[in-house]
Amino acid sequence: MADFKELDPVLHQSLRLAVMSLLASVESAEFVYLKEQTKATAGNLSIQLDRLKEAGYIQIVKDFNGKKPRTTCSITASGKNALEAYVDALKTYLNL
Amino acid sequence: MADFKELDPVLHQSLRLAVMSLLASVESAEFVYLKEQTKATAGNLSIQLDRLKEAGYIQIVKDFNGKKPRTTCSITASGKNALEAYVDALKTYLNL
DNA sequence: GTAAACAAGTTTATGATATAAACCATATTT
DNA sequence: AAATATGGTTTATATCATAAACTTGTTTAC
Numbered sequence: 001m002a003d004f005k006e007l008d009p010v011l012h013q014s015l016r017l018a019v020m021s022l023l024a025s026v027e028s029a030e031f032v033y034l035k036e037q038t039k040a041t042a043g044n045l046s047i048q049l050d051r052l053k054e055a056g057y058i059q060i061v062k063d064f065n066g067k068k069p070r071t072t073c074s075i076t077a078s079g080k081n082a083l084e085a086y087v088d089a090l091k092t093y094l095n096l
Numbered sequence: 097m098a099d100f101k102e103l104d105p106v107l108h109q110s111l112r113l114a115v116m117s118l119l120a121s122v123e124s125a126e127f128v129y130l131k132e133q134t135k136a137t138a139g140n141l142s143i144q145l146d147r148l149k150e151a152g153y154i155q156i157v158k159d160f161n162g163k164k165p166r167t168t169c170s171i172t173a174s175g176k177n178a179l180e181a182y183v184d185a186l187k188t189y190l191n192l
Numbered sequence: 193g194t195a196a197a198c199a200a201g202t203t204t205a206t207g208a209t210a211t212a213a214a215c216c217a218t219a220t221t222t
Numbered sequence: 223a224a225a226t227a228t229g230g231t232t233t234a235t236a237t238c239a240t241a242a243a244c245t246t247g248t249t250t251a252c
Contacts (some may be wrong), residue, residue: 004114004134012110013210014189017099021189031230038100044211046231058189064125067219069229087190093110094183109239127200140240142202147238162246165200196251203244208237215232222225 005089007072008082010055015040015048020083023058023075049073058081104178106151110136111136111144119154119171127167145169148168153178 011017015045018038023029035045049071057079061072075083090096107113114134119125131141134169145167148154153175157168171179 004110009209012108014100014103014108015210017189020236021100021191030152035229040169042210042230043213045231046229047210050231059105069218071230087192090186093113094186095117095121096183110238131200137241138201139242142200143239146202153215165247167201193235194252195236196249198249199247201245203242203247205242208239210237211235213232213234216230220225222223 003092005092007089007093008086009084010051010057011086013048015044017086019045019048019052019073020057020075020079023073024039024083027073028072031073031082034073052079055079055082097103099188101188103185103189104182105154106147106184107178108116109144111140112148113142113182115141115148115169116153116175119169120176120179123166124170130169133182148175151178 003014012022014024015038016056018040019034022034022037024042031042031045031049034040034049038045049058053060056076057077058073061074063070063072099162107116112124113133114136115130118133120129126180127138127141127145130145131138134141136144145156155172157170159166159168166192172185
């Protein structure tokens with residue numbers, strides 16, 4: 001009877017989920033910070049941030065901090081909703 | 097701070113997770129039953145059951161029910177442990 | 193009694209994904 | 223002026239997920 005809901009494939013990936021989890025509780029976070037927290041490689045993080053952006057789950061703003069490039073990410077309303085839905089769906093799989 | 101643990105790649109897939117979830121709460125279940133409950137195609141289910149078996153998370157017994165082939169699956173102790181560990185790991189991603 | 197349809201799976205082929213490794217541009221240090 | 227560091231992006235490959243086709247045998251319809 002569990003009626004397994006579809007798990008959003010964008011969120012059902014560990015690095016993207018970790019990023020979303022981090023972004024859910026802050027105003028915004030920089031690439032370097034996300035990289036440290038998730039222990040991801042820069043390449044992988046770069047790609048997964050792109051996918052989250054393509055999905056409309058995060059916003060990415062690029063500017064310069066002095067002379068250094070800076071990539072700042074923040075979760076969107078749509079991203080928050082998707083994350084909540086994902087958690088709900090997961091609950092039907094596990095008994096949480 | 098969250099310290100994102102590795103998510104067991106065998107369990108971090110919806111059909112396999114659904115199967116494990118179903119098997120966790122029953123003595124055993126047949127292929128056909130799992131197929132109905134998960135709404136998976138037979139081919140996909142066949143392959144994912146193999147992978148769960150390869151991982152040592154389930155046992156598969158094949159026999160005949162009258163004249164029909166029957167495939168019966170049950171979770172192993174190792175599978176139960178892995179599922180618990182997976183759920184724990186997920187909790188560090190989401191705040192459950 | 194044989195052709196067609198059904199049941200229970202398995203195998204194959206391909207398209208999508210994840211990730212490491214290589215690369216680029218600029219800045220700083222030696 | 224090399225070498226190293228910073229902040230990323232691009233590319234190449236190996237793995238994975240899944241649909242579609244196939245297999246083996248059984249039941250039903252003609």
